[in-house]
Every structure is written in structure tokens, then in C-alpha cells.
Amino acid sequence: MPIIHYIEADGAEYEADVVVGSTVMQGAVDNMIDGILAECGGSCSCATCHCYVDEAWFEKVGEAGGTEKIMLEMAIDPQPTSRLSCQIKVTEELDGLVVRLPESQY
Amino acid sequence: MIRPLSAYDQHDITFRLNETAVKLNPLENALTLSTGESIGYDYLAFCTGARARKIPIPGSDLEGVFYLRSIDDVKGIKHRLDVRVKDRAKKSHKTSDSVNVVIVGGGYIGLETAAALRKMDVNVTVLEMQDRVLARVTAPEVSEFYQRVHAEEGVQIHTDSIVSHIEGEGQVSTVCCESGKCFDADLVIIGVGVVPNVELAEEAGLLVDNGIVVDEFAQTSVSNIFAAGDCTSHPNALLANSLMNGRLRLESVPNAMEQAKTVAASICGQSLPYASYPWFWSDQYNLKLQIAGLSQGFDQVVIRGDHKNSRSFVAWYLKQGKLLAADCVNRPKEFLVAKQLLSRGIKVDPALLVDESIDPKTFLQ
Numbered sequence: 001m002p003i004i005h006y007i008e009a010d011g012a013e014y015e016a017d018v019v020v021g022s023t024v025m026q027g028a029v030d031n032m033i034d035g036i037l038a039e040c041g042g043s044c045s046c047a048t049c050h051c052y053v054d055e056a057w058f059e060k061v062g063e064a065g066g067t068e069k070i071m072l073e074m075a076i077d078p079q080p081t082s083r084l085s086c087q088i089k090v091t092e093e094l095d096g097l098v099v100r101l102p103e104s105q106y
Numbered sequence: 107m108i109r110p111l112s113a114y115d116q117h118d119i120t121f122r123l124n125e126t127a128v129k130l131n132p133l134e135n136a137l138t139l140s141t142g143e144s145i146g147y148d149y150l151a152f153c154t155g156a157r158a159r160k161i162p163i164p165g166s167d168l169e170g171v172f173y174l175r176s177i178d179d180v181k182g183i184k185h186r187l188d189v190r191v192k193d194r195a196k197k198s199h200k201t202s203d204s205v206n207v208v209i210v211g212g213g214y215i216g217l218e219t220a221a222a223l224r225k226m227d228v229n230v231t232v233l234e235m236q237d238r239v240l241a242r243v244t245a246p247e248v249s250e251f252y253q254r255v256h257a258e259e260g261v262q263i264h265t266d267s268i269v270s271h272i273e274g275e276g277q278v279s280t281v282c283c284e285s286g287k288c289f290d291a292d293l294v295i296i297g298v299g300v301v302p303n304v305e306l307a308e309e310a311g312l313l314v315d316n317g318i319v320v321d322e323f324a325q326t327s328v329s330n331i332f333a334a335g336d337c338t339s340h341p342n343a344l345l346a347n348s349l350m351n352g353r354l355r356l357e358s359v360p361n362a363m364e365q366a367k368t369v370a371a372s373i374c375g376q377s378l379p380y381a382s383y384p385w386f387w388s389d390q391y392n393l394k395l396q397i398a399g400l401s402q403g404f405d406q407v408v409i410r411g412d413h414k415n416s417r418s419f420v421a422w423y424l425k426q427g428k429l430l431a432a433d434c435v436n437r438p439k440e441f442l443v444a445k446q447l448l449s450r451g452i453k454v455d456p457a458l459l460v461d462e463s464i465d466p467k468t469f470l471q
Contacts, residue, residue: 074442
């Protein structure tokens with residue numbers, strides 16, 4: 001099962017097993033990682049699951065498109081590798097993925 | 107379960123499923139379960155939510171009539187649809203288009219269900235008792251929009267329609283209205299609101315009034331008992347001008363999540379008063395509706411975009427020139443801007459709100 005690494009703003013690191021087909025957001029929520037709120041449960045409606053994909057992984061993960069891109073423009077402190085984690089589907093290819101979490105989702 | 111049990115284990119949280127609490131004794135700090143077991147506590151939090159409002163119409167207990175609240179309801183509906191679709195295919199070689207679903211209630215549940223069902227290509231009829239859908243929560247312009255889109259997608263919406271009884275022999279066959287009009291139904295789904303689960307609290311003597319009454323710290327009328335979410339009647343300092351008696355009951359995920367944090371803070375002796383602007387979302391067809399704020403009490407509605415001919419617009423609700431809420435359809439940017447306008451108390455000239463040549467982000471400057 002792929003492992004996703006979550007690094008909180010204060011430096012705390014978490015490793016989570018996230019099943020293929022699930023999302024990076026769900027992995028955080030299932031493991032009670034505070035930095036992801038996911039108020040809308042993954043329907044790309046709230047921008048509170050915002051994360052920064054590690055630069056080394058960004059090409060594999062890809063850029064945001066459509067609604068996600070618009071939402072990200074208004075997220076707190078968006079960066080070039082910003083993604084809404086509910087839109088990142090976990091695949092075998094993403095085993096070892098590293099994402100950093102913002103200080104706040106508000 | 108929202109999370110896997112293992113997540114709770116890891117955080118030393120004991121999760122007991124299939125256990126029903128039947129009596130609360132605040133004086134003894136004890137909760138009695140249906141098994142007779144008594145559990146003592148230092149602190150108690152009510153997160154009992156709400157249940158589907160049931161309407162006592164004759165025939166509502168026929169097979170094929172469902173409310174929509176639990177996963178079992180969903181399974182039951184899916185199963186019945188499956189059976190009826192296969193049945194029709196066998197009998198008439200026609201497409202599944204002839205399976206009839208009648209939905210009672212034109213609120214979010216009713217409309218979302220209608221949209222989901224049309225994807226499965228069944229006939230859908232929505233019966234709404236008021237003169238427009240979403241009457242309780244939106245302006246006429248928004249109701250008009252949703253009625254148009256649903257009609258475009260093949261849903262039959264009948265407003266001013268009060269269901270009088272449901273007919274059938276063992277199984278549902280027809281839904282009838284007070285007007286005398288009747289509709290064929292292989293399946294009926296009723297979505298007419300919810301009722302907060304307050305009985306346990308009320309019987310124990312806690313103050314209850316359209317929900318378990320709590321203050322801004324989510325504390326009930328008993329000092330070591332708290333409550334969060336759909337079951338609560340709570341104050342919100344930000345909405346003071348819009349609220350009747352200073353409190354409200356919200357059916358909203360963000361409210362449940364936020365209030366829960368306030369409960370946790372209170373129990374840990376910290377202060378995190380709950381007062382956020384409500385927000386909601388609803389997905390139907392290719393319509394993403396995001397609502398910022400609460401529109402109750404508005405005296406002015408202005409529209410950005412074309413709600414009569416397109417599937418993208420914003421309805422801004424104002425009271426005495428001040429923004430109360432925004433219903434945003436396929437306008438995620440405006441939605442997030444609206445949230446900030448509200449939380450930061452920024453006033454914007456309505457003439458600008460409706461001006462499509464202006465980037466909404468500039469409203470925040």
C-alpha cells in the first residue's frame with residue numbers, strides 16, 4: 001500500500017498508508033492529521049484541504065485544473081506546487097509522496 | 107464510520123458501535139445504555155445530530171417508500187431501483203426510462219436525489235408543497251433557476267403540491283396529492299426536513315428549544331454537558347442582526363466540525379467561542395452550488411451573471427446595504443471571495459457585485 005508523507009507547518013511529520021484509489025486528503029483525515037480540514041468531504045467545494053506538493057513530486061502529481069485551479073487562487077497562501085489534496089488520487093506511482101501542509105486552512 | 111476504527115484506536119479513543127444510550131442522569135453523571143449498563147463520565151458531549159422528519163401520510167409504510175438518511179436507505183433505494191429496472195426491461199423491452207420515481211420535497215435532498223436519479227435514466231417527479239423549490243433557503247430567482255435546470259434535465263417538478271396519501275397493495279404504486287392529482291410510482295423518496303435528536307437531553311432536564319440549547323462555548327444548561335452540530339440551538343454573534351431570538355439550529359457540516367472544536371476546547375478548560383459564518387454546498391448535475399453566509403432577513407438580492415439562461419451566476423443577498431450571503435452557482439471564486447467579505451466585514455457597492463467586468467478578487471482590497 002502506498003505511503004504518503006505529511007509534513008505539518010510546525011515540522012511534525014506523519015506517515016500514512018493510503019490505499020490506491022483513495023485521496024491524499026482522505027489519508028490525512030483517516031489518520032487525524034490536523035493540518036487538513038476537508039470540510040466538504042472531498043467535493044472540491046471548500047479549499048480547506050490545501051497542501052503543497054514537494055517539488056520533487058510535482059511533475060508526477062501534476063497541476064490543478066478546472067474548478068480546483070480557481071479555488072486554489074483564493075486559498076490561503078497559494079504556492080506554485082499547491083494542490084487541493086482531495087483531488088490528488090493515490091496511485092502506486094505516488095508511493096512515498098511528500099506533501100507539506102499550510103499553517104492554516106482559513 | 108467517518109474514519110476507520112484504527113484511527114481512533116491510535117488516539118486512545120474507545121469507539122463503541124451498536125450501543126444505544128437510553129437514559130441520562132446528570133446528577134449522578136451517569137449514562138444508561140439499552141443493555142442496562144451504566145457508564146459514568148466527567149464530561150458528556152451530545153453529538154446526536156438529526157433524523158429525517160417523517161410525515162404521517164397514509165401509505166407511507168408501503169414497500170418502496172423511503173426516507174433518505176442512512177446508508178441502509180441508500181442500499182434499499184438502489185436495490186429497489188435495480189429490481190424494477192430489470193423487471194421493466196424483461197416485460198416491455200423498453201429502456202429503463204419507464205421506471206417512475208416520485209420524490210416528496212423540493213429541498214436540497216429532493217433536488218440532489220432527482221439529479222442523481224436522472225443519471226440513471228429513470229422518470230423523476232418532484233412534489234413540493236410550497237410555491238417554489240428551495241423556498242425556505244433561497245430567493246425566488248434561485249428557485250426559478252433550479253426549476254429551469256431540472257426541467258431541462260427531464261425532471262417534472264410540481265409545486266403547490268401537498269401529498270395526501272400513497273396507494274398500493276403491499277408495494278407502492280401511486281402517490282396522490284390533495285388537489286386530486288396522482289402520479290405513478292415504483293419508488294418514493296421522502297425528503298421533507300429533519301428533526302434534531304434532543305429527546306435524551308430533554309428527558310434528563312436539559313434546556314431544549316428547537317435543539318439542545320448551548321451557549322457560544324457549546325455548553326448546555328448543565329455545566330459538564332456540551333453539545334455540537336445539527337442537534338444544537340446555538341447563538342452566533344456574527345448573525346445577531348438576522349436571528350429571531352438570537353439563536354439558530356444549523357444543518358451543516360462545517361458547523362458540526364467547528365462546534366466540535368469548541369466543545370473540545372471547553373472541556374480542556376480553554377476558550378474557543380464558536381461564531382463562524384455558515385456555509386453550505388450542494389452538487390446537482392454540473393451545477394456546483396456554494397453558499398456563503400445565511401440569507402435570512404435579506405431586503406435586497408442582486409444577480410451577477412445570467413441566471414435565466416446560463417448555468418453560472420451569483421445571487422448576492424444584502425440587508426440595509428450590508429452583505430448577508432451569496433448563493434454561487436459554478437462561481438467558486440466569487441464564493442471564496444464572499445466568505446472573506448463576510449469574515450472581514452468588507453462592504454461592497456452592489457453595483458460592483460453585479461459587474462462582470464470586475465474581477466471579484468478586487469472586492470477584497
